[in-house]
Amino acid sequence: MEYDGAGQAGSVLGRLLGERADLRPRARDLKSLVEAEVAAANELATNSGVEAVREALAATNPEALERQKQVKRTGLKELPNATEGEVILRFAPNPNGPLTIGHARGVSINSEYARMYSGKVVLRFDDTDTRVKTPLPEAYDWIETEYEWLAGRPADIIIRASERMPIYLEYATKMLEGGFGYVCRCSAADFKALRDASQACPCRPRSVEANLADWSAMNDGSISEGEAVVRVKTDLDLPNPALRDWPALRIQHTPHPMVGDAYKVWPLLDFQSAIEDHLQGVTHIVRGKDLMDSTRKQTLLYEHFGWTYPEPLYWGRVKVHEFGGFSTSGMRAAIADGDYSGWDDARLPTLSALRRRGFDSQALREFWLDLGLTQKDISISMQTIESFNSSVIDSRCERRSFVREPLSLSLDASGVGGAPESVAIARHPHGDIAGVREWVLGPEILIETADAGIGSLRLKDLADVNIDAGAARASVEAWDRMDKRPIIHWLPTEMGRPARLSRPEGDEICIESGILEDVDLEEGAIIQLERVGFARIDSIPTDGLVELLYLHG
């Protein structure tokens, strides 16, 4: 029936066996039986019409008329080995700048898992590099705020690695004392050559005492940068050369912006993160798959300490079409050069920029949760995020008229008479927001120059008009809507004030000037400009231009 008399015996058999596992051993016998039945049904459908089959079915087996479709699983996949109430996750950004749209994935997923299992999220600042990715002191607070904005609640535990240095150094000492770590004085290049050949470096077999002596020399500053590094001993025959005797701590004499020059030796991510995850009792680590080797290195360290490694999960690389590649350090340099006005410059993919433009945290969060957690490298489009955002904000954005490149016309109602003194237009078309905007009608109106060429138009909520050839007069043909002519937005001249709309276009900011409806404008509000799109009111000076920041269509 479903296939118009062209049913396939094979798929019928498939369904049957799927439901009746007990019949599977007799599949071969069944096949001929099913073929005969399907042929009969097809014949009935062909000869007597599909309706006959429907009737026959309704009489014998009515529930078969309903076809069930598969449904999409919603929400995040279950966390492996998770116990309700005992899940601890972590989100560990480098505070060398504020959060970007990519970080939003980490915040959304970690906080959502914590919510699902009544667990906790540790917000940890991995700020143990004083030179290459120097921490930005302001960024700590920014990130805490941005985390809370996106997650809907603050992080449960907040930690700064730089404040916990004594602990890491102590564990490094334990490692040396335990003989599963050593101080290596080889140059990076020499070590790499030995490592790639699965050869031990000369420093490896030295005694614990010799290592501890070098260790204190590293810490008191008498060994200079690059002259020594602490390594974790591993099997040198590991198939992956990257894991062999990996570096755990190195010397950095550059002062740390938060703790100054108190330390000469700083742990690398793999060491610091491993120790801290254990101390915080982290049960699940969600990280980028570029950190898979990190998991393997850290697991080797956990084996030395006799600890159990958390459950790791990974996501793939994310690219945003509209932004291409970006890095926090790259943005930091560009801002310093004056290419951008700041971290919240509308062209930047930072959370502060998106927030300023009017993206809703809930929409961002829903977007990332909808993508879920997969290891595929993906390329997403802002369009999709914008669509999530529209559905969240539409019902709470009032409408306003913004006439770009305004053209002044006299409104001539002499043909029909009965011109109203004012019009009342809903603040929101479905009444999601109550109330109206009152427009006092004068002798002149403004329309967009681009609309003037059409000739026969409907001024939204007012009248069907004809624009004369000189584009100077709009003659009212009727107040009520008479036909399907295009509807345009407009404005009585005295109801508006000058404004300009900034719209990020790739690396440029394009500016459109016009006249904005001057009714209850509120700084910071997100409004929908009719026929233009959503925008945020950035500033309303006492006199001068109102600044509008474009959000999306």
Added chain:
RNA sequence: GCUCGUGUGGUGUAGUUCGGUCCAUCAUGACGGACUCUCGAUCCGUCGACCCGGGUUCAAAUCCCGGCACGAGCACCA
């Protein structure tokens, strides 16, 4: 090169653990239509995918083998 990972419509995702109820889910997009006094919203419809080749099986997106493509790591960055 070595090591690891990933391949489902244009994009993103569900289904893959344990083959069958999958002529493959949902969202976004594109196209068409309805409705609405916005190019917004809503509603309806259409389009469009299991990387390739073998194998196992009554039956493969799912299992096996072999390719190919893409990505990442191989930093004294995170």
